[in-house]
Amino acid sequence: MGAGYQIAGSMTAMGETPDSKYGIEELCPVCGDKVSGYHYGLLTCESCKGFFKRTVQNKKVYTCVAERSCHIDKTQRKRCPFCRFQKCLEVGMKLEAVRADRMRGGRNKFGPMYKRDRARKLQLMRQRQLAAQTLRGGVASDMYPNQPGTSPFANIHIKQEIQIPQVSSLTSSPDSSPSPIAVAVALGQVNSTLNQPASNQQPALQIVGIPSGGSGGGGGGGGGHSSMVVNNQDNKLWAQANSTTTSPHSLSPKVFQFETVVPAGGGGTVPSSSKVSPLIRDFVAAIDDREWHNSLYTLLQNQTYNQCEVDLFELMCKVLDQNLFSQVDWARNSIFFKDLKVDDQMKLLQHSWSDMLVLDHMHQRMHNNLPDETTLHNGQKLDLLNLGLLGVPSLADHFNDITVKLQDLKFDVSDYICIKFMLLLNPDVRGITNRKHVLEGYEQVQQALLEYTVTCYPQIQDKFHKLQQLLPEIHSVAVRGEEHLYHKHCNGSAPTQTLLMEMLHAKRK
DNA sequence: CATCAAGGCCAT
């Protein structure tokens, strides 16, 4: 996807590896120049390394005299530092890797990541060589005798950790083909194009709550929401996170904390897991809200770092876009859905994405104390609730209304994930080729949720049907949000070339 | 002891 992400040298005559050690020669994802090693999170050239360091260390603030979308390449990289730095962030260079204390030498927490990335690339290269050998009629096993995991098609789905554009993967590639239906791209290649910050690393922000807490009656969502703070320019605050790093004084603003304490005590105790069906247990176990928060954090930080003022609507679209990517990523790894053909997957997603976004926001707000507002690094306030409303402030009442009803029903994480599945696996979507499978999945989840509500919440009369009755309400919020976004888009005031807009368009066809 | 990513230096 990204512009400079090429592997060369592996296809030369004898399968030799010309210069670089691993036979991997890549171009700097920022400017396309020759890569000199891993710098601040990924392989970049020497000059972009230096540029990134200077910018972050000296807290430089650039402005773009054009449209903030200057093309960056080797010859023009000096012309617009603003866009160059933007691109650095977009491709995933890590602010945290610049040390506030300027300590030299040593290693940081990205070391292991670099190592894994090397291994991944090496394997990719081997696969290519193997494939080339096979094509030429050579005997593959001569070169790589039966090593498990080195078959040509093994490990195609290795999760890529670095070198991935964050959100604007679709917007930032300068010379990519016009618009290869973003959904299909996302579905087909999420592994190589999409990567929310790796989940395995220590998350930049810790979410205390574990997704399982019943939303005890306590005033979780409704009342005074805390604000999370992305803002800080003080060294004192830097020291907060990152204790594993060699140099704990990362230069990036680190403080970004939700006061995330899932209402563990209180009225609603977690239903004992023995009663819960394995299906639901697996669903819940697969939820990764840390990653969700992490990517939100990274995006907000990257988008506002080093900028005086950002277009908040545009920022919101970017966040929604990112959320959408995570939806797709979640879906394509989910039971039932993953067995479908891409065409069917696309149809289901096109039909349910906005509902799922709204539902997800309710979940984040109710179960993870996502605040309604946050202060960005540059001091601007971002209305996070607006994300759940898909940009329509007037939907707030309706949204809160639904939230209250959900709270009354003691809507918990299991309910949430089942409903999400039911939204996704909608057997009524037209044109599904494998409707049977979709219906099967839908009914299994439905059944599981029914049993769950009956066994775990006997005190709530008819919880299952009451939950189901809320679906049209969620849908109406989603529909109005979609319309709003679509109008904004037609005005030209929404970012183009995003998965979000692709989704909006797909439905109108 | 070799590696290699981070910071520093300095001619341009």
Add this chain to the structure above:
DNA sequence: ATGGCCTTGATG
């Protein structure tokens, strides 16, 4: 301000 080359120092 840029970018090529140098020094540093934790890691394995």
